[in-house]
Structures are given as C-alpha cells and as structure tokens.
Amino acid sequence: MHRTKQSKSVERPVAALETRVTPDSGNTPAERPARKTTVRRASLAVVAVIAGGGIALTACGGHHGSAKAAATAAPSATSSATASPSASASASANAQIREDAAAARNVSAAKITITPQNGTTGNGLNSTKVTVTGGTLTSVTMKAKATGTAVPGTLSADHKSWKPNAPLVRSTQYEISAGATDAQGRAAAATTTFATTTATTKFVGYFTPEDGSTVGVGMPVSINFDKPVFSAHRAAVEKAVTVTDDSGQQVVGHWFSSTRLDLRPQNYWQPGTHVSLTLKLAGVKAEPGVYGVQDKTVNFTVGRSQVSTVDTKTHLMTVVRDGQVIRTIPISAGADGHTTYDGQMVISEKDQTTRMNGATVGFTDSDGKGEYDIPDVPHAMRLSNSGTFIHGNYWGDPSVFGTVNTSHGCIGIEDLKGGKNPNTPAAWFYNNSMVGDVVIVKNSPDKTIQPSNGLNGWNMSWANWVAGSALS
Known part of the structure; x- marks a missing residue:
C-alpha cells in the first residue's frame, strides 16, 4: 500500500534551504505489498493511494471470494456476509453503489509518481525523482524522517518533475510529500517513505x-x-x-x-x-x-488500554477502554466474496484523509482502470499490510451501518467527506484511537489474518512465537 494519500491539503514550498542531512537509523519504512485479485464487486470500500513508482496499495483487503460472488453486480437480499438484510437495507446497499460511483467521478486527472517506491530500502543516492502526468506539480517537500532536516530540490520549468539538488546521504530514511493539480484545478497528493543504501559492508x-x-x-x-x-x-x-x-x-x-x-x-x-x-x-x-x-x-x-471488537454478524463495534465499554458503533464490514479477516489487528498508521483506488488490488473495469477512485476518504487507520483499514465512509447511505456488510474487506463507519466534522462516529473513533490500539474482528466467515500481515503477531500462540526466536 504505499503511498499517495490525499491528506492535509496544505501546500508546502517546493524548495527548502540547504542543510546538511545527518544519517538516520530511524523508524521503519511502511511495508506495502499489494494483494492481487480478479474478483470484482460494484460496492466500494478498498483504499488505494498513489505512491512511489506508481499506484501502490492502501486498499481494503479481506479474503477474496469465488468467481460466482465476483459476478454479482450488486448486493442482493442474501449478499451480507452474515445475515439477510431487510428490503430497506438492500435498497440502502444499492443506493450506496450509486453513491460510490458518484464519489469516484470527481477525481483529479493528475497522477503523481515518486521514485523510489514507498517502503523500500537500499536505494541509490541519486535515484530520487517526482513526476506527474495529467497535471502540474504544485508542491514537493523532502526531509530526513528522523531529524526533519529539509532536502532542497529543483522543480522543472514545466512543473512536471522535481529532483533533489545533491546526492542523498547513506543509511538515511526520507519522506517525500507532493501535490499537483489537473487542468480543472482538482488536487492530487502523494507521500512516500524510503531509505537509502548503506555501504555494501x-x-x-x-x-x-x-x-x-x-x-x-x-x-x-x-x-x-x-x-x-x-x-x-x-x-x-x-x-x-x-x-x-x-x-x-x-x-x-x-x-x-x-x-x-x-x-x-x-x-x-x-x-x-x-x-x-x-x-x-x-x-x-x-x-x-x-x-x-x-x-x-x-x-x-x-x-x-483500548481494545475494540468488531462483530461482523451484528454489524457493531464495541470499544472497551481500561476494561469499561465506552461506546458501541454501527459498522459495515466485508460483503460476500470480500469478507473481512478475523483476528486481532493492531492500528499501524492513521491518516486524516486518504485516497482509495480499486485498481491497486485488482478491482478493475474492462479498460483496466479502477472500478472506483475515491478522494478524501476520511479517518483511515491501517490494520494490515494487504489493505485492511477501518475508515470513515461518507458515500454510503447511513442505514447501511449497523445493518449490512457492503465493503471489499475494510470496516466502514458513518462519516462526512473530508473528515472535518468531529461529531461523526468515524471521527470520534479516530480521535479516540492511537497507533498500537487493538481491533479484534470476530464472526467473519474469513480466515484469521496472518501474523506477519501488518503488526499482527498476536494471532500466533506464545509457544509458536517463542519458537521463532533465534535464541529459543
């Protein structure tokens, strides 16, 4: 998954004052391995972002279902992953499909590519570049992640590309944020984290x-x-x-x-x-x-301590803090064919807003483009490397939440576009969650998530965990 996220639309200067960057032995570049699938569904819930080297995965990913499930154009009266919705719920699910398509229409034609790819290490000291097609770059900032030291760079005369002014420093983790607009003024954004090579020894x-x-x-x-x-x-x-x-x-x-x-x-x-x-x-x-x-x-x-339990059968999430229930939130989980993983998952990152594109996980139309490409998806929190998120959903009918499972594997919570209203259920959960909080999914027909898929080693028994130590 990453990343170009459509977050925090604050423009930053294209070039920064030149300063010496010190070596960084800082934190991990996010892992973004993509899960490919040929399964398709019309309802939208997968998250994707444009990142280094092209579009990378930020997508809702559960266990992918059968071709029969994939052929279903819209949720039927039996398409919930756990129960048959009422007629009104089915109508809401169908309404969500139409709203999904409407939400995807107002997408910027500007596509940003950042090299090196997000999450990579061992990159060359002269390999960094930012380019855009279908628009022009409006801002590019680059910094050493551990120190925040800015890296100066130069924007091309046509505003189509950007490069650092000097070779990077070895053994350093960098972050690049870029913004662009298309001919209609629609914004696009991209963010990538990567690390440079150490000496070969x-x-x-x-x-x-x-x-x-x-x-x-x-x-x-x-x-x-x-x-x-x-x-x-x-x-x-x-x-x-x-x-x-x-x-x-x-x-x-x-x-x-x-x-x-x-x-x-x-x-x-x-x-x-x-x-x-x-x-x-x-x-x-x-x-x-x-x-x-x-x-x-x-x-x-x-x-x-905060542990939130998502029950895909009741379509509710119970938030428990320090042993006390503090809120119960209606949710919509993965539908048939795209069910949400079961198991214990750890929030590994939080984005106020992000961009979701179905093409990154194989949800494409006949032209190869994503079935959906939704900007400004609010209050997104990553639960797996393969694309499981818990996030706000502004395009679904409110009656979906707490009633029917309609997503591609993510957990959706009622929200408003842009994520700036603090009173929505999704905003409340985002503002009351931190990286490292636990989200447990139960009663899903899917398999338990792999312990290595994200920061989810809690799904491994202690005996098996210890057996994986080289010191055991």
Whole structure:
C-alpha cells in the first residue's frame, strides 16, 4: 500500500534551504505489498493511494471470494456476509453503489509518481525523482524522517518533475510529500517513505514505534533490516537487540523473515509501561562481510488500554477502554466474496484523509482502470499490510451501518467527506484511537489474518512465537 494519500491539503514550498542531512537509523519504512485479485464487486470500500513508482496499495483487503460472488453486480437480499438484510437495507446497499460511483467521478486527472517506491530500502543516492502526468506539480517537500532536516530540490520549468539538488546521504530514511493539480484545478497528493543504501559492508535496522511516542497496548517493536540476516547470524543479531519495560514483562523476538524481527510480550503491554529498545548492532555480522553500525536506544510509552471488537454478524463495534465499554458503533464490514479477516489487528498508521483506488488490488473495469477512485476518504487507520483499514465512509447511505456488510474487506463507519466534522462516529473513533490500539474482528466467515500481515503477531500462540526466536 504505499503511498499517495490525499491528506492535509496544505501546500508546502517546493524548495527548502540547504542543510546538511545527518544519517538516520530511524523508524521503519511502511511495508506495502499489494494483494492481487480478479474478483470484482460494484460496492466500494478498498483504499488505494498513489505512491512511489506508481499506484501502490492502501486498499481494503479481506479474503477474496469465488468467481460466482465476483459476478454479482450488486448486493442482493442474501449478499451480507452474515445475515439477510431487510428490503430497506438492500435498497440502502444499492443506493450506496450509486453513491460510490458518484464519489469516484470527481477525481483529479493528475497522477503523481515518486521514485523510489514507498517502503523500500537500499536505494541509490541519486535515484530520487517526482513526476506527474495529467497535471502540474504544485508542491514537493523532502526531509530526513528522523531529524526533519529539509532536502532542497529543483522543480522543472514545466512543473512536471522535481529532483533533489545533491546526492542523498547513506543509511538515511526520507519522506517525500507532493501535490499537483489537473487542468480543472482538482488536487492530487502523494507521500512516500524510503531509505537509502548503506555501504555494501554495512547493515542497519529501521524500527517502529518512534522514539518518544505513546502507543496502544498492542504495539510490538518491529525492525526491518536493509540487508538479509543469514540464519547462522540471527542469534547474534537478536542478542544485540533488547527490549525492556518497567512492568517486568518478558519480551521475546520472532523472525518473520531474514529482514524482519518483531518483539513483544506474551500478553498486551500493561498500560502506562515505559519501554526501551536498545540496538547494539555495531560490529555484529549479518552475513559474510556485512556488519551492523548502530548503537542506539529508543524509548516509548504505552498509553491507556483500548481494545475494540468488531462483530461482523451484528454489524457493531464495541470499544472497551481500561476494561469499561465506552461506546458501541454501527459498522459495515466485508460483503460476500470480500469478507473481512478475523483476528486481532493492531492500528499501524492513521491518516486524516486518504485516497482509495480499486485498481491497486485488482478491482478493475474492462479498460483496466479502477472500478472506483475515491478522494478524501476520511479517518483511515491501517490494520494490515494487504489493505485492511477501518475508515470513515461518507458515500454510503447511513442505514447501511449497523445493518449490512457492503465493503471489499475494510470496516466502514458513518462519516462526512473530508473528515472535518468531529461529531461523526468515524471521527470520534479516530480521535479516540492511537497507533498500537487493538481491533479484534470476530464472526467473519474469513480466515484469521496472518501474523506477519501488518503488526499482527498476536494471532500466533506464545509457544509458536517463542519458537521463532533465534535464541529459543
């Protein structure tokens, strides 16, 4: 998934004052692997954004259903994932389809491409470029993510491209935000995070959560290395990565791949816990001839406990904070053929608004374009790498929420376009949620989400989690 998101329409200067960028061993570039599918449905709920290298995934993704389900042009009286809606609910679902199409019409023709692609590491120091087709660039800003240091660049005379003025710095994570307009003045936006290469003899780890942040009780520590760690050296690398907390919980690492190590306790963090991540990787071997360079300590705080349970059968979400129910919210989950994953999911990012395009996950028309491309989708919070979000829905009839499942796998909550009204149910949930909060989905006919799909290792038993440690 990413990312070009249509968020915060604040224009920034195209060029910045030149300053020296210092090496960044900061947090993880977001992972955005796309899930492809040939299944199609007319109702809209998948999120996508334009990001480095083209459109990348920010899409609602549940388990994809059969061709028979895909052939259904609109939800029928039995198309709910869990129950037969009433006649009025079916009418609302059909009305939503029409509103989906209307919402997709006012989309900018400007398409921004940022290179390198979002979430990538090991990129060259002269490989960065921003281009646009179908419009002109109005703003481009680039900065080192850890320090906020601006990177100066030059916009072409025709406002079709932008490049940094000088080579980038090694082992640094950067963020680019770009804006553009088409001939009708309709805005487009894109944001990408990527990291530059280290020397061929060095490796670094990009981590989340951020230093000094406050997170929910489900937030694991997740480290993505820019070079593979060979199995023979994983124990040494894992031993050099320690996570401690002042509540005394045991924290154990689990290798999801040669480049990803997550660490968590057996149960959710205790509220109010202070956690320290220490990386003592300097001189530690990852593979023959490749050694770590980091010696760094990061601290974060666990906030209050908030666990929200989505029941796809009752179409309700119950929000529990510190053991007390504080609100019950009507929702609409994934419809037949596009059901929402079951299981425990962790909010990994929040966007006030974003852009959703069905083409990024295979929901296309005969011309290859997305069945929908919706700007200004409000209050979007990511639950998986493959595209599961919980987000506001301004185009659906209000009667859908709490009544029928109509989405492509996301969890939709009633909202208004642009997300600027704080009184909608989606705005309330967004404003009362933080990265690291847990959202549990139950009673969906779909499978349990894979632990590696997002920050969702809680779906693995403790025994299996510990078995994935190189130190076990």
